[in-house]
Amino acid sequence: MKFTHLHVHSHYSLLDGLAKIEDLVTRAKELGMDSLALTDHGNLYGVIEFYKKAKAAGIKPIIGCEMYIAYEDMHQRRPNIDDKRYHLTVLAYNNQGYHNLVKLVTKAHLEGYYYKPRIDKKTLKEYSEGLIALAGCFSGEVAHAVKNKKNDIAERLIAEYQDVFGRENFYLEIQPHFNFPDQMEINARMAELSKKTGAKLIATNDIHYVSPDDSEAQDILVSVQTGTKIDDENRLTMKNANLSMRSPEEMLALFPDTPEAISNTQEIADKVNINIPLGSWVFPDIKIPKGTTFDSELERLTYEGIAKRGLEKTPEIESRIQYELDIIKDKGFAPYFLTVADLLAFSHNQGILTNVRGSVAGSLVTYLIRITNINPILFKLPFERFLNPERPSAPDIDMDFADNRRDEVIQYAKDTYGEDKVAQIGTFGTMMARAAVRDVARALGYPYGVGDRIAKLIPFGSQGFPMTIAEALKITPELKELYDRDTDTHTIIDRAQKLEGCVRHISIHAAGVVIAPKPLSEYVPLQLDPKGDKKIITQYDMYSVEDIGLLKFDFLGIRNLAILEDAVRLVKYFRKIEVDIEKIPMDDKKTFELLTRGETIGLFQLNGSGMTHYLKELKPTTIHDINAMVALYRPGPIESIPTYIERKHNPRLVQFFDPRMKDILSESYGVVTYQDDVMLIAIRLAGYSWLEADKLRKAMGKKIPAEMAAQKQKLIDGFMKNGMGPQKAEGLWRLIEPFAAYGFNKAHAASYGMVAYQTAYMKANYPGEYMTAVLTADSGDTEKIAEIIAECMRMGIPVLPPDINESFAKFTLIREDDPGNDKIRFGLETVKNVGVPIVEAIIVSRKKNGKKFSSLTDFVERVQHKDLNKKSLESLIKCGALDEFGERGLLLGNIDTILEYARENQKNVSQGQTSLFSLSPEINVSSIKMKPKPAATKKERLAWEKELLGLYVSEHPLEEYKEKLQNKVIPMVDLKNQPKNRLLSVGGLVSSMKKIMTKTGSPMLFVTIEDLTGKIEALVFPRMLEKNPTIWQEDKVLIVRGKLSDSERDNSLKLLCEEVSEVL
Structure with missing residues (x-):
């Protein structure tokens, strides 16, 4: 007999469900099932991921939600009354049902939220078409009446639900969780009520994890959610029930007296026929003049932009325009470009400074319609890096706004395109390795120090590549040795690995906004930001949003644009000078002299001791030098900076690995500098297409060994087919390999380099105005303020x-x-x-x-x-x-x-x-x-x-000690660039101290030391404290020697004290 699981929770049932969607689908396939439902608590977070993965596995996806039914009216919020709610499992069986479920979940969050997202029967009935309902687990309304021996109420409720969904679409749920109180009685009464009311029985297992072995891990997860320990007697727990994915045979054996409850699951599965269109784009309803098309309007604005940008209609420009427009039109993206241009036009008209990042700067069309501010022809930026005939994905235009005015642009979008058609995108935070270890240790009842000690042995991942516990065990011998030797560590790590990667919360994506032609609830479920600021966000993340065809618009708030905007305003007020930041001279002598002197504090992308050191050596003279530094000052490419500097100052040293690379690398003195350089080398020297070059870029970015090995062989083969010897081909691979994960997009570097230059220009030419603007932007950060005041x-x-x-x-x-x-x-x-x-x-x-x-x-x-x-x-x-x-x-x-x-x-x-x-x-x-x-x-x-x-202003107590500290200590502001494994000295004033007792009963100190540029917390362990018990006093000036360490709690730097002396 066939069976389908219809009551299934994934890890999107936050801190309640443990199962990853991929694991659920894989297990269903292993058990021979051809359909599976997903019914997370009160949300549809995982629906698109589930839909895609189930389809790919040949399993019919059944989309549902375990909804919360309001006690009475979902709009009422009466304490001790409306906090009562019941569970109801709702499934969509056709496309109309899916759309209605999206609307119901949205309404539950936006209108019915009171502790949980609630819906009432009146609203259910309004949107019941295409939906099937199961009466729910023992927390269902019918089950609640049964438990309380109120059979007449149970019958009335069944009649009500049959009226809401239709007699044939409401089922009574029975479950095999016989260790739960009243479960057997509920099942028996449901069977009786089925016969009496005609409502069919359905058997479900309340799945929260895949395998029975995951029971303990799920129990720990619930403890993390509730802030309890697993040995707390009165906590919420489900450990006595098997909430795994049971086989059809198990389910049939558990319900021998009601086989119809098993077969009815397949009746529902067979009825389901949902098709969610993926991969076709839906554009905002942008208004254009009558009698025009999106394509013709984009073309008109582009040609008008030639004169507005001060250019001439040369054959080169006209050819480039037509090439770009043909690709844009062919792919149907003109409405997207027009929408972005509209949003930026509003910003320009309101005096809101903008910048557009990423490969879009390689488009001449976007430059001419004032989306970007960089002429791609002058900067030799390829359009194909942004959009090419082979690229299947949508264009991605990242818009930066002054961070204090970003909300104005979002509000404009709502006013223009419709309040109900615009929302910010949700994003999911997951349990990372270190946090999972600490959470598990706490839930298991270990002291904080136990979990903390293990977590500290897990290295930090790099940007975009989070560290996993499995990887940490491979690369950290100390952690592996502790895992193998210590039982507690073994227990904690094993449990933590099962929780690792589980979704912990939903929040607002830093930049993503969606704009739709119709109300968003026609496409995607919505909810309020959990932080409580009334912002509406999507329940689908950026990937799922794009899967269903909604284009993501990136609205990122950038502090440095707010600084520039404020500085320009101050210049106008005090000097009566109108500075158009987009038209400042790009060869300003004062600007390049300032950078050559290394006066980079307060500048965008160019501050910090490491970058400053290289700028002083480089002595930049063009914007291309700045762009190159922005791109090269990253792990991997940073090794090329000395070569770049040497060749700039001595052109005779410029050489090209292959003569065909001269056209690609002439601006950067033969140094591979950008991702685009690698892609163009692959295209011109190995015969790659743009699509193949883009795959190479992505493979290098992911750093997956197998992919890298395959790409290496393919690239070397391509080099050799195009006339290069095997030794030289291998050498060229070694030249470009450092860009594996950190190479910078050339257009992105040009966009950032432009803002960096603008900040340097304002500081060099209008220092008072600029530094005032920097102080205002940083006013909430006393450490930054101290650094800026010193500057x-x-x-x-x-x-x-x-x-x-x-x-x-x-x-x-x-x-x-x-x-x-x-x-x-x-x-x-x-x-x-x-x-x-x-x-x-x-x-x-x-x-x-x-x-x-x-x-x-x-x-x-x-x-x-x-x-x-x-x-x-x-x-x-x-x-x-x-x-x-x-x-x-x-x-x-x-x-x-x-x-x-x-x-x-x-x-x-x-x-x-x-x-x-x-x-x-x-x-x-x-x-x-x-x-x-x-x-x-x-x-x-x-x-x-x-x-x-927050800091000393009129004078600093350290002023009189300045000479005594000079050349003996490292300024606090430069500590972040210092290595962690060598001794260094800091000097400053003891501004605060905190004493604690260690587990052995010995005292230790946390001492905050500050100088004129910042502060750091020094850890003085018992052994060190015994040596100098009286030197540690507030307001004393000390030189402390020790090693730097990263704090686990707030990721700040700490100094582990090894020596101390007083400055008298």
């Missing part, structure tokens, strides 16, 4: 504490005459305990009255705000914002008098009287009977600044 001081731009008369909300540029005398003040919003409403009131008062505050009295009279209380006024005094009205110690000591005056004044004004100040002209600060108070000490002033602004 400002080096540039001769003082950074001063806030001032009640000069500061605005953000960092404020102060220019009294010459730009050479610029200074920057902290913004008022940077002061702790001073909220936005007070800051706005201060600024509004200054603007409204057209004058500064003349005295403290004037200030408290004009700024009458409920939030100007003792705490906020005290903070303004302590940080120095009121220094011009009196010494800080004096003002602080009389704060109650000042506040009393403010209250009396406010009372008089509210009663219609004039202010106390105007009534008594002789009253000023001193006449408010200010009592003499001791002046604040320098130490107090600096401590207050640190407390309220």
Whole structure:
């Protein structure tokens, strides 16, 4: 007898289901099944992955969801009433049913969410066409009535569900989980109710994992979800039930008295006929002039762009345009290009700075319609890297916006294309190796240190290549030895491997947005961002979204574009100069001199000690030098930088491995620099097509040994067929192999290089404006602020504490005459305990009255705000914002008098009287009977600044130690570029300490040490502490020697102390 599993949870039933979809499909195939359902809890996250993998395996996919049925109305949220809900297994049996299921799940999330995404029967009935429902597990509504001996209610409920779905489409579910309370009784009563009501029986196993051996791992997974340990008696657990994928024979044996419950599963499977169209594109409904087509409109805009870009209609340009347009039209992508152009046109009109990354910069069409800002002909960028006749995938245009204005562009998309047609894309976070080890150890009841010790032995993966436990065991002898020797480690790692890769949560993709021609719920299930900010996201990830034909638009917020935009605004305000950042000269002498001096702090892509070192050696003179550095300063290609620099300064050293490579590598002095170089070498020297070259690129990027070996042989064979000897062919492979995983797209490097140049240009030509913008962008990061302030001081731009008369909300540029005398003040919003409403009131008062505050009295009279209380006024005094009205110690000591005056004044004004100040002209600060108070000490002033602004501003306690530390220590800002395995010294002020007791009962310290550029936490272990127990004190200046280590908790650097000395 054939049987189909219709109640199946994958790991997309978050932290509840353990089974990966591929494993479910594989197991079903092994058991001889020809169909399988997926019914995750309240979501459709895995549907497209399941659909594709089941189809590929020859298994009919049945798409479903175990939904949560609201107690009454899904829109009600009454505490202790509407938090009750029931389970219902809903399956789609045709395309209309699939679309209705998508809409139901969307409504459950967007309208019915209350602890869980809920739906009610009224809404179910509205969207019931094409759907089958199973009454659910023991948490189903019918089962609940049965458990409570309410047979009449059970019969009524069955009738209600039969009315919702149709009499033939509602089944009573029985399950073989006989260890669950009441399960046998529920099954017996369901059989009776089936006979009485005509609702057919269906047998399901509530699958949460593939094999019975996975039971413990799934139990641990539930403990991770609930934050409990597996030995907690009162926790949620399913360990007593077999929730694996049982064979048809097992299921039949478990229900000998109701064989129809087995055969009915196949009845449902046979009824299912769903076809989800994949691979055909759906474009936004972009408006174009009447009488035109998308193709003709794109062509018109392209030719208009020639003159707008200041170009001439040469044969070369016209030929390139027609070549590109023919490919774009042939592939039907004109609407996509027009939509991107529309979004960027809005941004340009609103003054929002943009940049477009990736291979799209190789398109002349996109340059002419103002999608990109780089002329691909000047930069020799190939269009085929972006789009070619052989490439099956859609074009990918990554749009960057100033990060503080990105949401404006998304809102424009919603306003233009429809609020219900635009959403951000969801993305799934999975349990990575280290986290899985720690989670498992905690759930099994081990102390934190046990799991932490094992996790620390697992190396970090590289970008795009996460480390797995299996790989770590292969490459880390210490971990393998511990695994083989220690029983606890063996247990933890074995369990963790089963949890590794399970989906842990859904969140918003950093950039991805979808825009559809019809409401999105026609295509994809939606939900709210779990963070609670009311943003709507797709339940399908970027891959599934593209599978169903929705093109992904990348809207990425970039901090450096916000910096440029702010700097341009400041230049216009202070210098009355309009800087068009897209039209700045590309041969600016000041810019290249700044880079040659290595003044790279605050620049995009070019900062950091390693990059700065190479720039000083390179002495760049063209934008191509910058692009090359952006591309080469990566693992692998970085080894070519010295050769690049040497050949730039000595052209006689330029050589080409093969004369045919000269046209490809002439700009980079014969050095293989970009991914495109590798692809063009394969095309021109090995006879590859663009499609084959793209496969080579992808294989090299994945670093899969078998793929790499196959590509190596194919490439070498191609070289030899095209006239190269075997030894030379092998040598050329070795030349390009370092680009295996880290080679940079040339168009991408050109896009990033352009922004890098723009930031360098603004810093070189408008230093005050630029550094003010950098400080504002980094205002939430005190370590970065410290680094930028140090750079400002080096540039001769003082950074001063806030001032009640000069500061605005953000960092404020102060220019009294010459730009050479610029200074920057902290913004008022940077002061702790001073909220936005007070800051706005201060600024509004200054603007409204057209004058500064003349005295403290004037200030408290004009700024009458409920939030100007003792705490906020005290903070303004302590940080120095009121220094011009009196010494800080004096003002602080009389704060109650000042506040009393403010209250009396406010009372008089509210009663219609004039202010106390105007009534008594002789009253000023001193006449408010200010009592003499001791002046604040320098130490107090600096401590207050640190407390309220996050760092020392007017002066740093380390200033007097500068010479003593010079050349003896590495600045904190440069530590991230230092190796982890060698001793180094840092020097600075002890700003905080924390003592803990180790497991052996010995004390150790966590000591924060800071210098003028940043800070680091030093770990002082018991042995080290015993040697120097009294040297570790706050405010002492120390030189600490030790080795760097990565923190496991926050991925920050730590210093493992081995020596310490005091600087006197």
